[in-house]
Amino acid sequence: MSKGRLEAFSDGVIAIIITIMVLELRAPHEPTFGALKPLLPVFLAYLLSFVFLSIYWNNHHHLLQATPHVSGAILWANLHLLFWLSLVPFATSWMGENPHASLPTAVYGAVLLCLAISFTILVKTILSVHGPASLLARAIGRRDTKSYVSLLLYVLAIPLAFVDPRISWLIFATVALIWIVPDRRIESRLRSN
Amino acid sequence: MSKGRLEAFSDGVIAIIITIMVLELRAPHEPTFGALKPLLPVFLAYLLSFVFLSIYWNNHHHLLQATPHVSGAILWANLHLLFWLSLVPFATSWMGENPHASLPTAVYGAVLLCLAISFTILVKTILSVHGPASLLARAIGRRDTKSYVSLLLYVLAIPLAFVDPRISWLIFATVALIWIVPDRRIESRLRSN
Amino acid sequence: MSKGRLEAFSDGVIAIIITIMVLELRAPHEPTFGALKPLLPVFLAYLLSFVFLSIYWNNHHHLLQATPHVSGAILWANLHLLFWLSLVPFATSWMGENPHASLPTAVYGAVLLCLAISFTILVKTILSVHGPASLLARAIGRRDTKSYVSLLLYVLAIPLAFVDPRISWLIFATVALIWIVPDRRIESRLRSN
Amino acid sequence: MSKGRLEAFSDGVIAIIITIMVLELRAPHEPTFGALKPLLPVFLAYLLSFVFLSIYWNNHHHLLQATPHVSGAILWANLHLLFWLSLVPFATSWMGENPHASLPTAVYGAVLLCLAISFTILVKTILSVHGPASLLARAIGRRDTKSYVSLLLYVLAIPLAFVDPRISWLIFATVALIWIVPDRRIESRLRSN
Helix, strand or coil, rough: CCCHHHHHHHHHHHHHHHHHHHHHHCCCCCCCHHHHHHHHHHHHHHHHHHHHHHHHHHHHHHHCCCCCCHHHHHHHHEEEEEEEHCHHHHHHHHHHHCCCCCCHHHHHHHHHHHHHHHHHHHHHHHHHHCCCCCCHHHCCCCCHHHHHHHHHHHHHHHCCCCCCCHHHHHHHHHHHHHHHHHHHHHHHHHCCC | CCCCHHHHHHHHHHHHHHHHHHHCCCCCCCCCCHHHHCCCHHHHHHHHHHHHHHHHHHHHHHHHHCCCCHHHHHHHHHHHHHHHHHHHHHHHHHEEEEEEEHHHHHHHHHHHHHHHHHHHHHHHHHHHHCCCHHHHHHHHHHHHHHHHHHHHHHHHHHHHCCHHHHHHHHHHHHHHHHHHHHHHHHHHHHCCC | CCCCHHHHHHHHHHHHHHHHHHHHCCCCCCCCCHHHHHHHHHHHHHHHHHHHHHHHHHHHHHHHHCCCCHHHHHHHHHHHHHHHCCCHHHHHHHHHHHCCCCCHHHHHHHHHHHHHHHHHHHHHHHHHHHCCHHHHHHHCCCCCHHHHHHHHHHEEEHHHCCHHHHHHHHHHHHHHHHHHCCCCHHHHHHHHH | CCCCHHHHHHHHHHHHHHHHHHCCCCCCCCCCCHHHHHHHHHHHHHHHHHHHHHHHHHHHHEEEHHHCCCCCHHHHHHHHHHHHHHCHHHHHHHHHHCCCHHHHHHHHHHHHHHHHHHHHHHHHHHHHHHHCCCHHHHHCCCHHHHHHHHHHHHHHHHHHHCCCCCCCHHHHHHHEEEHHHHHHHHHHHHHHH
């Protein structure tokens, strides 16, 4: 079974999700600086989600790159990931419009947690099809640490949103940074193989 | 005629349909659990339609996989399928906002019925071009039973919505399960060929 | 220069246009037959535009099929076509909400006219690059008659909308039928080459 | 690493951005010429942004055409460009609805400036990977002049919007013309190599 359509469909869904999020950033009616100010948390929430969706697209790209072919189980694991990705605009919009509220921030964290779990399921599904000796298994190795740290941080961010939502925002930003920075190491691993 | 663009265009349309449906899941203004509660039926209707669109994308993927080339008649049969797919967001949104009402649930069932008919037409059109001895004809064989059971269930769900919409919701969920579970058998058939 | 990205980008834009049009078909608040009735002209306008966009996608598909490679001029002629396509949702929505009014129907006809002109420009641009002896030139031959008849009908539909918009709707439906029906002849021509 | 998915994803995002912008062009309720008049600046702003997005898609197409393979750094530089592209609908809508106001026009100019900077970063990132002797480096050479002139014009347009927004609109239109016209020269350079 070819992986081309799986990649194309996932690209389409992620591209649309990333773009419809920006529809929440509605142009204010008045042409003043004051009218832009209440948009700041909406903009920051959009920026955060843009970075997360970029990371997922990037990781998805690397993951499929190392996958020789796809099965029905992989198709469904991928659709499961896309389902949670599709809830990001909702969570982003609710959190962005209520930046000082605990529940929307906790829900955002819960969506990120489900996303991380569904990505892990996709990785495990692919590994169970291709075996531990595959290029993917080796490339994924080091990533596991990062994945588990991220999962732990999401689990912490959800209750901490009820202490102070700003702590959770900080945790989300930290996770994003963890994933952006060392991407080049995985790449060099892929290159050296 | 190449089938690449047909697949790409269908992927694009299905990806957009699946994603714009989530726009109906509007973030509530108040950051409370109470504000989330009325969204539950909207969310369940979205989940149901997400699963149905995933099944159609999956089946479309398998169908085209087994189709060597496309003709003008196939292009139009495919566009006919896409037309009914494009009505899913409307039906989902109406049913999700009126979960206890009969008519929207019946209309949702009618759209699913038209979808199933248009998919059957697409299959028949492809078979009439490639002949009964093709890989597709053999792969499709067993599917026919599932297709006819689904058609029958949709036909039942429409009048039953006027008895109690919950019966129809249950029927929709049953059809979805029928299609998710045994997809692997078709796959193994494809693999063994 | 490869034509793959031109096709992919055009597919993306047409897929999105065809799908966002359906957003105009907003689910009514009340779950009654009476609430569906005012949606009928909106639905018919959507159906008409869906068919027109399908025809353009189909013709675009055939046109590019017969084009060996693309130049900068072809890229811009294609973007010009996409610009007019992108105005179809606006014209459809305005006409659908005012089915008995003359101006929106005339504007719809004007958008269809500009679409037809921009498609003709794209064909001419491709022909000027590939020469009159190309496969395309031969395949296009017979189409010219249909194109000129369509242009004439659009030109008639615009003033006739001010007499009675229903005449224009009838003309639009006629043009759509002209293009759907004999598509197979062009195909056979392509096949025989 | 293949560049196919990078192109496909970028195409998807640009296609969606270009198309959702047109959603701002809402059909008026009344079917009269008078109802169309206030849409004129919205339409002109849409047209301007359509042209700018077309230019970026075109340049992106040429840039990637000359890029043999992509690295992680290139992926992120591309995502950075897509981020600024995704802000174009917001800026377009705000400017279109307030055509005589200074701030929205200045913000539009600022988004174009950030876009130009992010495209320059993408070019530099690709050059740093492939070296100054590459086909790209030679093809890009002449473009540098145009890029620097554009950057300068954007920097001028931002403060001038506070003098008179029409000056800035004129500058934007000028930059668009600079990029549309001589695209064929780069093409001939690519062809001769």
